Amino acid sequence: xxxxxxxxxxxxxxxxxxxxxxxxxxxPAKNLFxxxxxxxxxxxxxxxxxxxxxxxxxxxxxxxxxxxxxxxEDREINKIALIAPHAKLNIIRDYEVVEKxxxxxxxxxxxxxxxxxxxxxxNHEKITTxxxxxxxxxxxxxxxxxxxxxxxxxxxxx
Amino acid sequence: xxxxxxxxxxxxxxxxxxxxxxxxxxxxxxxxxxxKGKVVASLFFEPSTRTRLSFETAISRLGGRIVGFADPxxxxxTKGETLHDTIKMVCNYADLIVMRHPLExxxxxxxxxxxxxxxxxxxxxxxHPTQTLLDMYSILKTQGTLDNLNLFMVxxxxxxxxxxxxxxxxxxxxxxxxxxxxxxxxxxxxxxxxHLDVRGIRYFEHEEFxxxxxxxxxxxxxxxxxxxxxxxxxxxxxxxxxxxNKAMLEKTKPNVRILHPLPRVNxxxxxxxxxxxxxxxxxxxxGVFAREAIISHVMNLK
Numbered sequence: 001x002x003x004x005x006x007x008x009x010x011x012x013x014x015x016x017x018x019x020x021x022x023x024x025x026x027x028p029a030k031n032l033f034x035x036x037x038x039x040x041x042x043x044x045x046x047x048x049x050x051x052x053x054x055x056x057x058x059x060x061x062x063x064x065x066x067x068x069x070x071x072x073e074d075r076e077i078n079k080i081a082l083i084a085p086h087a088k089l090n091i092i093r094d095y096e097v098v099e100k101x102x103x104x105x106x107x108x109x110x111x112x113x114x115x116x117x118x119x120x121x122x123n124h125e126k127i128t129t130x131x132x133x134x135x136x137x138x139x140x141x142x143x144x145x146x147x148x149x150x151x152x153x154x155x156x157x158x
Numbered sequence: 159x160x161x162x163x164x165x166x167x168x169x170x171x172x173x174x175x176x177x178x179x180x181x182x183x184x185x186x187x188x189x190x191x192x193x194k195g196k197v198v199a200s201l202f203f204e205p206s207t208r209t210r211l212s213f214e215t216a217i218s219r220l221g222g223r224i225v226g227f228a229d230p231x232x233x234x235x236t237k238g239e240t241l242h243d244t245i246k247m248v249c250n251y252a253d254l255i256v257m258r259h260p261l262e263x264x265x266x267x268x269x270x271x272x273x274x275x276x277x278x279x280x281x282x283x284x285x286h287p288t289q290t291l292l293d294m295y296s297i298l299k300t301q302g303t304l305d306n307l308n309l310f311m312v313x314x315x316x317x318x319x320x321x322x323x324x325x326x327x328x329x330x331x332x333x334x335x336x337x338x339x340x341x342x343x344x345x346x347x348x349x350x351x352x353h354l355d356v357r358g359i360r361y362f363e364h365e366e367f368x369x370x371x372x373x374x375x376x377x378x379x380x381x382x383x384x385x386x387x388x389x390x391x392x393x394x395x396x397x398x399x400x401x402x403n404k405a406m407l408e409k410t411k412p413n414v415r416i417l418h419p420l421p422r423v424n425x426x427x428x429x430x431x432x433x434x435x436x437x438x439x440x441x442x443x444x445g446v447f448a449r450e451a452i453i454s455h456v457m458n459l460k
Contacts, residue, residue, distance in 0.1 A: 115263075119260075119261055119262050119283070120261065120262050120263050121259075121263040121264045121267050121281075125267070126242075127267060144263075144266065145263025145264075145266045146262035146263035146281075146282070146284050147165065147285070149349055
């Protein structure tokens, strides 16, 4: 019993609760820092807790992020979908989960991702990029303009 | 809604067949005043004498007038004008835009910006759909059908946009077989093989250019293009690997025809030129009829 209590305490320390904000769970561990950068979490002053290389049956190693006082818009959630397609968002109000959101990969991605092709017109003129999602996992995007395919490891955000 | 031709996949199989029908009509009667009183802008942001002359001949035979430029040095692009602004201006003047640009996707973007139809005359390594339609017209003329053909593609299958578009178009027809002959570093990209896989179309890959071509109905030769290589050493390594000569044609089928988008460098020996199986110069001639057909189709002239 004592051992169990201790491990529960440790577990609590690992993933401490937040009062208001968003919990993003089931991020593939290897993409944690990409998610942080895409959501601009490295540029804000809110309290952020994250854990990585946590056990997850589904993903192998998962990561979790808890951000205080931040509530994401759908457009931003779309951005995560590209590299964390199974991510789940919990919206926290007064320590309670008030809403759960599942990240879903859209059919079309407009204005979020850069085309990886240096000879694509979108990298030379001010054009909003547009991709068709041709494969969801791992993600593959076909540029509407140059028709080249941008893969997961080539994805850079606008 | 205006009709553009940017990518070969913009057209349906029915439209391919319609273009073939119109091309035959223009071959029988090349001078038809369907573009009389119309102005066509011919915008070549990258020089391409062959394609430009073919288009301008097609426009002239249709009775249209041409404005534009043959190379980027004489365009406002050198003054730093954006493609967006150039197209916005030109579509005020012309009824149709024919455009060649070194950047991929430039034509698709121009079509979005333009209020008049845009025909892509080549956008970087991406698409060159009018070449594909003239290739198809050449195949139809020489084989009498676009179905049940064994197509051999030889040379630079990685960067060669003509073979990519031809593969996409021919995969719409009945029971094609593709054979790809290329050095390891210039093989058909996985995306195009996937395109065939999902349609259940058979294809075979070879590195050796041998008498396997005896099965071919069409041998589509391509030039290994120096400008597609960033490393000149890589180019030197592969440029002389796949050369077709007359002796190699001995065991080929009587109906086989050799196509090449031209210009050739040395990948087809000149001793092939006298063979009745050589078709590349007639292929270029077909380009004018195919382009008359394409212009008529996008502008609803026929």
